[in-house]
Amino acid sequence: MRIECPSCQFAADVDPAKVPTKGANTKCPRCSNVFFVGPAEPVAMQDTSASIVCPKCGVEQPAAESCASCGIFYEKYRAVQERRLQADNGDKYEPATEDAPFPDTVTGGLAPQVPVPLSKAMFHFGHGRGELFKWIADGRLAPEALPQASRIAGMLPGRMEWRRFLDGLALWSGATFLALAVIFFFAYNWKELGSFTRFGIAEGLLGASVLASWRLGLERTAGKAALLAATLLVGALLALVGQTYQTGADPWELFATWALFVLPWVAISRFPALWLVWLALVNLALSLYYSAFAGFFGFVYGTQTLLWTLTAVNTVALAVWELVASRGTQWLAERWPPRLIATFVTGYFTTLAAWGIVGRSSAGFAEVIGYFAWLACTYQIYRHRIRDLYVLALGVLSIVCVSAVFLGHNLGDQDAGALLFVGVTVLGLSAVGGWWLRAVAGEVES
Numbered sequence: 001m002r003i004e005c006p007s008c009q010f011a012a013d014v015d016p017a018k019v020p021t022k023g024a025n026t027k028c029p030r031c032s033n034v035f036f037v038g039p040a041e042p043v044a045m046q047d048t049s050a051s052i053v054c055p056k057c058g059v060e061q062p063a064a065e066s067c068a069s070c071g072i073f074y075e076k077y078r079a080v081q082e083r084r085l086q087a088d089n090g091d092k093y094e095p096a097t098e099d100a101p102f103p104d105t106v107t108g109g110l111a112p113q114v115p116v117p118l119s120k121a122m123f124h125f126g127h128g129r130g131e132l133f134k135w136i137a138d139g140r141l142a143p144e145a146l147p148q149a150s151r152i153a154g155m156l157p158g159r160m161e162w163r164r165f166l167d168g169l170a171l172w173s174g175a176t177f178l179a180l181a182v183i184f185f186f187a188y189n190w191k192e193l194g195s196f197t198r199f200g201i202a203e204g205l206l207g208a209s210v211l212a213s214w215r216l217g218l219e220r221t222a223g224k225a226a227l228l229a230a231t232l233l234v235g236a237l238l239a240l241v242g243q244t245y246q247t248g249a250d251p252w253e254l255f256a257t258w259a260l261f262v263l264p265w266v267a268i269s270r271f272p273a274l275w276l277v278w279l280a281l282v283n284l285a286l287s288l289y290y291s292a293f294a295g296f297f298g299f300v301y302g303t304q305t306l307l308w309t310l311t312a313v314n315t316v317a318l319a320v321w322e323l324v325a326s327r328g329t330q331w332l333a334e335r336w337p338p339r340l341i342a343t344f345v346t347g348y349f350t351t352l353a354a355w356g357i358v359g360r361s362s363a364g365f366a367e368v369i370g371y372f373a374w375l376a377c378t379y380q381i382y383r384h385r386i387r388d389l390y391v392l393a394l395g396v397l398s399i400v401c402v403s404a405v406f407l408g409h410n411l412g413d414q415d416a417g418a419l420l421f422v423g424v425t426v427l428g429l430s431a432v433g434g435w436w437l438r439a440v441a442g443e444v445e446s
Contacts, residue, residue: 006035038078134442168221175225178205179232186240195244202240206233224271231262231277252288255281272337279317279341283310304355304367311348315374318345322386339390346394349374353398354405371402389441396433403429 001019004011005028019039026037053060054067055077061067065074132149135141141149150156157165182205186198193201209230216223235258242249259281266278290306318341325332349371356367375395382391404426411418 003037171221171225172228175229176232179229179236182233183236183239186236190243198240198244199237202233202237206230206237209233218269218271224269224274227265227269227271228274228277231265231274234258234262250288250292252285252292255285255288259285270331272332272334276337276340279314282313286310286313304352307348307352307355311345311352314341314345314348318342322381326386335388335390339388342388342391342394345374346391346398350398350401353402357402357406358409375399383440387440387443389437392440393433393437396437400426400429400433 001014001016002011003014003026010028016039019037026035028035051060052063055074059067067074132141132146135149136143136146147156182202186193186202209226213223213226213230216226218224218227235254238254238258238261241247242254259278262278262281266274269275286309287306290309318338321332321338321341325338352367353371356365356371359367375398378391378395382388382395404422407422407425411422
């Protein structure tokens with residue numbers, strides 16, 4: 001089959017047997033562009049009289065547009081996998097310019113100093129950081145040559161990547177610090193400023209941020225940054241109203257109203273970071289409501305109930321995020337937002353499990369059961385469906401922490417030998433977890 005780079009149109013013939021059955025990312029030997037290549041014979045092109053194997057559930061069945069077992073549409077599933085691979089591996093390349101034209105040769109094989117003619121260069125599948133480490137383990141690449149090999153493979157950021165990173169850092173930092181500066185400005189100059197001056201400054205900056213977001217467009221990064229600044233300024237304006245007119249509102253009402261007012265902006269923004277800000281406002285509102293009333297809706301509960309509530313809210317948010325992303329929503333393809341939510345969910349479940357172990361009550365038993373149910377679901381989803389090594393590492397860390405709490409609670413009053421046993425067990429679990437994560441990483445790389 002013939003593969004053509006969508007960036008520089010370099011083309012080469014590749015043995016179809018080398019392309020994985022589910023497709024894979026490949027790297028252009030001319031411009032280093034990373035793009036997805038589907039299998040040689042897509043499901044939609046196969047003979048309808050033949051039987052196929054679903055790429056998701058593995059059930060063999062007559063060929064069709066969708067799977068009779070799990071219901072996926074093959075073309076949509078393949079498109080989602082393409083976007084997920086591109087999001088995980090990244091599209092690292094620098095477009096050709098007059099100052100940096102396309103090279104006539106590419107570096108090949110294990111000898112970087114030997115140039116290979118571009119006409120003989122080929123597309124390869126599965127080459128990446130994991131393969132370089134495998135070469136080092138097999139003795140095919142010297143460890144001291146890893147930095148040079150990484151540069152040749154395009155895994156280290158170049159000048160354009162650093163420029164884009166610094167531009168984005170300056171933009172997002174400026175938008176965030178501008179909104180925070182307004183809050184601190186009012187706090188420091190509260191007595192010197194009249195009420196009309198305060199509202200004029202806050203509303204003027206809020207209107208300017210909304211106007212800038214509308215003029216720049218939410219498709220551009222600058223427009224999203226302006227909308228983020230406007231979202232933060234809404235909170236400053238609400239706090240200003242409460243302090244000026246002494247409304248007597250509780251802090252939880254501020255954050256709840258803030259989350260309610262900015263929800264339309266969040267909904268139309270298609271901006272993951274803004275959704276995370278909104279989710280943080282919801283978490284703060286729930287926590288402050290519990291602190292004010294020691295419960296929910298007039299019922300007095302223990303602190304475990306607050307933890308259960310926050311765990312449920314963030315778990316539902318993570319599940320909805322992953323579900324919508326799996327349906328092909330491209331702006332949700334980035335992995336860092338669900339990983340951040342998963343970090344908090346893991347912390348909540350770990351705290352609940354530790355609380356249940358120490359509490360030794362019927363409620364604590366339910367918390368331990370919920371913890372193991374969460375571990376099972378996390379393993380099933382992020383090991384077999386999404387394959388996110390970061391979330392699996394969070395699970396391993398959580399198991400180590402809960403095991404340490406269990407052993408420390410039951411053996412903590414014993415002699416020094418018991419403490420030594422706890423330490424050795426923690427080290428052993430960490431080593432086993434690291435070995436398993438490395439094995440999973442090898443599978444993902446391949």
